[in-house]
Amino acid sequence: MEDKRILYVSSEVVPYLAENEVSLMSYDVPKMINDQGGQIRIFMPRYGNINERRHQLHEVIRLSGMNLVVNDLDMPLIIKVASIPKERIQVYFIDNDEYFKRKATFSDEDGVLYPDNDERAIFFAKGVVETVKKLNWVPDIIHVHGWMAGLLPIYMKHYYKDEALFSETKIVSSIYSQSFEGNLDMEMINKIKFDSIPHEAVKELEVPNYENLIAASVKHSDGVIIASENLSPSLTKIIESSGKPFLPFASKDKFAEAYTGFYKSMLA
Numbered sequence: 001m002e003d004k005r006i007l008y009v010s011s012e013v014v015p016y017l018a019e020n021e022v023s024l025m026s027y028d029v030p031k032m033i034n035d036q037g038g039q040i041r042i043f044m045p046r047y048g049n050i051n052e053r054r055h056q057l058h059e060v061i062r063l064s065g066m067n068l069v070v071n072d073l074d075m076p077l078i079i080k081v082a083s084i085p086k087e088r089i090q091v092y093f094i095d096n097d098e099y100f101k102r103k104a105t106f107s108d109e110d111g112v113l114y115p116d117n118d119e120r121a122i123f124f125a126k127g128v129v130e131t132v133k134k135l136n137w138v139p140d141i142i143h144v145h146g147w148m149a150g151l152l153p154i155y156m157k158h159y160y161k162d163e164a165l166f167s168e169t170k171i172v173s174s175i176y177s178q179s180f181e182g183n184l185d186m187e188m189i190n191k192i193k194f195d196s197i198p199h200e201a202v203k204e205l206e207v208p209n210y211e212n213l214i215a216a217s218v219k220h221s222d223g224v225i226i227a228s229e230n231l232s233p234s235l236t237k238i239i240e241s242s243g244k245p246f247l248p249f250a251s252k253d254k255f256a257e258a259y260t261g262f263y264k265s266m267l268a
Contacts (some may be wrong), residue, residue: 001260002037004267005032005193007139009128011178012147013091015084016050019125021147021178021209024254025227027084029143032256033263041137045120045148046080048103056076057082057093064136066208068126070119071191075099077127079133088138094127098204106148106180117148118188118208122195125151140267144173144221145191147180150213153220158197158203170266173226175235179210218242224265225259 010026020112030040045086046057063079077096094100099120107113114120129152132139144152153171154185160166185191195197201220204212215238218224224239224246229247239246245265250258 001263003031003039003106004033004263005135005137005139006033006263007043007132007142007146009142009149009152011044011148012105013042013044014223016044016055016082016091017047021228022176022223025174025176027201028252029255031087031258032259033199034087036089041132041135041139042089042091043131044091046078046100047093047105049105050093052080055082058104061240061243063131066130068123068130070126071194075123076129077123079127079131092131094124094131094196095145096123096127098187099123113182113184115185117180117183118191121151121184122155123180124148125155126159128152129155133165135162135203136165139169140169141263142169144171145227146176147210147213148179150217152218153196154192154197154202156165156218159195166231167249170222172223172225172262172266173221174225175214175218175231175239176236176241177228177231182209184208184213211238213245214238218244223247223262225262236238 008030012023013026014023034040045162057080060079060081065091066077067074068077075096080095114152133206142144182234189205191204192202202216218238224244226249247258247262
């Protein structure tokens with residue numbers, strides 16, 4: 001994978017958040033490609049429970065300052081950056097006081113999902129793409145991890161479909177069993193349609209639960225990786241019936257070879 005450019009977009013990444021299936025793979029896969037001589041960037045949200053001082057986050061003034069429109073509201077985009085110690089891997093953080101200042105990731109202390117998680121996901125997807133455009137860094141592959149990043153394939157295939165920068169870029173989505181209970185805001189589909197994304201493209205989100213979000217994301221990906229060993233039969237069926245190239249689950253000791261081969265098949 002030498003000199004290939006891979007953009008990792010994830011809901012969670014260690015060491016900035018606690019270890020779980022998504023956050024660990026969102027570190028292990030970029031590290032593996034970095035060790036092979038690939039060029040990588042990682043993007044994640046800057047949740048309020050990330051310790052900026054400990055992890056030495058700092059704002060990148062030249063990248064910050066633009067406003068993103070979410071459901072007809074202007075929301076300021078702040079970009080911060082840090083480096084994973086010893087790995088020479090840069091991580092970019094998408095930030096906004098309204099969406100990401102609270103001291104948790106997806107839900108409050110009672111485990112109730114934040115009511116604006118849908119808008120946070122829209123803001124995150126747009127923030128990543130706008131920042132990559134400003135960096136003028138053309139990824140060969142965008143690899144998506146975690147449901148908060150799940151709208152990125154949809155926005156790439158519709159909202160940003162005419163961006164020449166990404167004309168050759170392939171989108172790979174890793175699908176995990178790590179999900180959320182219940183639904184996101186029932187108005188989510190209308191907020192996405194506000195961005196001139198056709199209803200047919202996101203009809204699954206008429207009921208915005210985890211499974212339907214994944215189904216819409218898979219539909220707009222170029223390739224899919226089953227990243228959990230015990231993925232539900234219904235999610236497995238969504239992937240298998242999508243017609244998209246997919247990689248079955250690969251264990252920790254075998255994922256490097258499997259993922260590299262899958263990337264190469266995407267770029268062939």
